[in-house]
Amino acid sequence: MDARRQRGNVFRMASFRLAVLGTLLSTLSAIIVFALIYIATGRAAREEFAPIVTGDFADLQSDIALDGTLRAQIAMAIRASSHSFYALADAQGRWIMGNIALPPGGPGWHMLTAGTATGTEGSALPPGVAAVVGQTRRLTDGRLLFIGEDASVFARLNRFIAYLFAAVFGVMLTIGLLASLIIANYSLRRVRAISSVSHQIVAGDLSHRIKLYGIDDELDVLITDLNRMLATIERLVENARQVTSDIAHDLRTPLTRLRDHLVLAARRTAEPGPAGPAPAGGLVRAIEQTDQIIAIFAALLRIAELDAGASKASFAPLDLSALCGSLAESYQPVAEDRGQRLAAEIEPGCHIRGDADAITQMVVNLVENAIRHCPPGTEMALRVRHVGEWVAIEMADRGPGIPEALHERAFDRFVRLDPARRGEGHGLGLALVRAVVLAHEGSVALADNGPGLLVRIFLPAS
Amino acid sequence: MSAPAPPAVGKRTLLVEDDAETCRFIAGELEAAGYTVTAVAHGRAGLLQAGTAEFDVLVIDRMLPRLDGLSLVTALRCMGITVPIIFLTALSRVDERVEGLRAGGDDYLIKPFAVAELLARIEAIGRRGPLNPQAALLRVGDLALDRLRWRATRGDRRIDLQPREFRLLEYLMLHAGKTLTRTMLLEAVWDFHFDPRTSLVESHISRLRAKVDRGFDRPLIHTVWGVGYRMSDGR
Known part of the structure; x- marks a missing residue:
């Protein structure tokens, strides 16, 4: 019902969510691909260095066979090569000697990088070395020996791959999100175009059509169908309007003639009386009845026009406070003449957009309903105030009221709830009120005023 | 209330109404009230009459054959004819009333109406009283x-x-x-x-x-x- 609900937010668009999901999925696949590359690089490094390391172990073992002490051989080997690394530890893994810490984790292949080389004793990675790949073996006497090779090249390659990954990831995410926004914006624009046209249609202007983008996508297909539907609706409404004004012409003319003949007959048969010539009572009543038919007809036509949205063309800004204030002032004497009291409780500055004639007639109907259905001595009040984004118009009285079960029926055409008043009025007053309210996209309801009747109308404030 | 000596200046009326019976009735009532009435049944005849003879007030139906009332009045106003005009109509819609007044009508009367209503309106716009509407x-x-x-x-x-x-x-x-x-x-x-x-x-x-x-x-x-x-x- 709330016509002024937020009209679409880019971030809440289905297309935006889909595009973001797509971006996240492709980012995820990128992560997997890069992880595989990363792992493969590590494995390649090990495969590259495995023969060297294995060779070193073999050399060391053959050297030990020649010249008994392992420690001396290791010290020699350290001196001989700047990119081979050794660590000797006892059976419990306690470091004994070498130029690097023993990698944690026992026997097996290890890759040490700046982040993972956290030996407690000995040196960590030497300066200028980014990574070491090597193997820890348990010697026959139970001691642990780690021999590693400088794998800086691979570490640099890995770092390069990581940087590349971060860059690609960033670019992908940025482009993906930007593209999502653009796609969502585009869809939102098209949805808004449809929504704005449908608002104009709801507002009564049926001539609008939604613009095609001419790209034959699913929205264009939908728009083509919607436009075809709108054309049909417009034709039907135009037909209904045509019928209405035809009836207006075709039935009002004979009604005019009937009334004219009655007036002529009344004049011809008038007999002189104390206050000028007085026509026969039967003819006077017949003229009154004709006027009654004409009034019913006018009210019905008015309701039909309002339902067809005919008054939308004349919508303009309207100061409801001023209008109701002036109507209350006009009707206070009428109420006083009937011994009633009509109070006006009107908050200033309540503005709406509407048809001044229709709104005037609506408020007049409310006030006259109260005046006509309440006995002398009744207190009544016309109230206007802001309620959030709405303007509330209330007509409250302390009269006989309407039983709650009949509240909804009270708005139907030709319903007179008080059988004692049959013949008075035409039972279209509240039906017309509702037609005006609906034409203004508002709501109307009856409530118990404890005692009495409360008619409450909400119209969108402007 | 008789009309012995036509054409009385200030009471010359042109009635353009296509329904013969309504036309006869209105003309009869206006004549009974002392007006001289020239009645024609379609828009083009109305244009011809109003363009060639002097009238004090024009009473024109909105829906006319051959040239509709709105176009007739627009045409008359374009020709520089400033005679007061009253529209008769079966259309009561607000925008149609506004349209009629904008086209150059001075008043707008919705059918069916009491003849007294038409007479009162003709009198009110036909002969302007001595009072200046701007008088302080x-x-x-x-x-x-x-x-x-x-x-x-x-x-x-x-x-x-x-x-x-x-x-x-x-x-x-x-x-x-x-x-x-x-x-x-x-x-x-x-x-x-x-x-x-x-x-x-x-x-x-x-x-x-x-x-x-x-x-x-x-x-x-x-x-x-x-x-x-x-x-x-x-x-």
Whole structure:
């Protein structure tokens, strides 16, 4: 019902969510691909260095066979090569000697990088070395020996791959999100175009059509169908309007003639009386009845026009406070003449957009309903105030009221709830009120005023 | 109420109405009220008549064969013909009334109407009274209305008026001597284009009478039985 609900937010668009999901999925696949590359690089490094390391172990073992002490051989080997690394530890893994810490984790292949080389004793990675790949073996006497090779090249390659990954990831995410926004914006624009046209249609202007983008996508297909539907609706409404004004012409003319003949007959048969010539009572009543038919007809036509949205063309800004204030002032004497009291409780500055004639007639109907259905001595009040984004118009009285079960029926055409008043009025007053309210996209309801009747109308404030 | 000597200046009427019976009735009633009536049945005949002969008021139906009422009036106004025009119509829609007035109509009467209503409207727009509608001071007998200071006095007695009573009195005084119908008052004073179902006009007139006429020998606000009200210093 709330016509002024937020009209679409880019971030809440289905297309935006889909595009973001797509971006996240492709980012995820990128992560997997890069992880595989990363792992493969590590494995390649090990495969590259495995023969060297294995060779070193073999050399060391053959050297030990020649010249008994392992420690001396290791010290020699350290001196001989700047990119081979050794660590000797006892059976419990306690470091004994070498130029690097023993990698944690026992026997097996290890890759040490700046982040993972956290030996407690000995040196960590030497300066200028980014990574070491090597193997820890348990010697026959139970001691642990780690021999590693400088794998800086691979570490640099890995770092390069990581940087590349971060860059690609960033670019992908940025482009993906930007593209999502653009796609969502585009869809939102098209949805808004449809929504704005449908608002104009709801507002009564049926001539609008939604613009095609001419790209034959699913929205264009939908728009083509919607436009075809709108054309049909417009034709039907135009037909209904045509019928209405035809009836207006075709039935009002004979009604005019009937009334004219009655007036002529009344004049011809008038007999002189104390206050000028007085026509026969039967003819006077017949003229009154004709006027009654004409009034019913006018009210019905008015309701039909309002339902067809005919008054939308004349919508303009309207100061409801001023209008109701002036109507209350006009009707206070009428109420006083009937011994009633009509109070006006009107908050200033309540503005709406509407048809001044229709709104005037609506408020007049409310006030006259109260005046006509309440006995002398009744207190009544016309109230206007802001309620959030709405303007509330209330007509409250302390009269006989309407039983709650009949509240909804009270708005139907030709319903007179008080059988004692049959013949008075035409039972279209509240039906017309509702037609005006609906034409203004508002709501109307009856409530118990404890005692009495409360008619409450909400119209969108402007 | 007879019309012995046509054509009386100020009472020459052109009636353009396609329905023969309605036309005969209106013409008969207008003639009974002293008007001379030239009646034609379609728009082009109306254009020809209005363009060649002198009239004091034109009464034109909105829906006419051959040239519709709206186009006829637009054409007449383009030709520089300034005679007052009253539209007759079965269409009561607000925008259609506005359209009619914008095309150059001076008044708009919705069918069916009482003949007295048409006569009152012809009288109100046909012969403009001696009063200038812009006059700052309106006078009827010893009643004076100062429109700039929003003040009314009768003789040397000051009359306090509510805003709506002021507008009602102002409208009555501007058309002093002419009969104003209830519908005319509703349109001019309240801007109501529908029939209220309570005695709105009567209540306000009776209050205005109590202020303007009570305590004076000669009443100024008169009731015209079955038609409406008239303000005048005479009868």
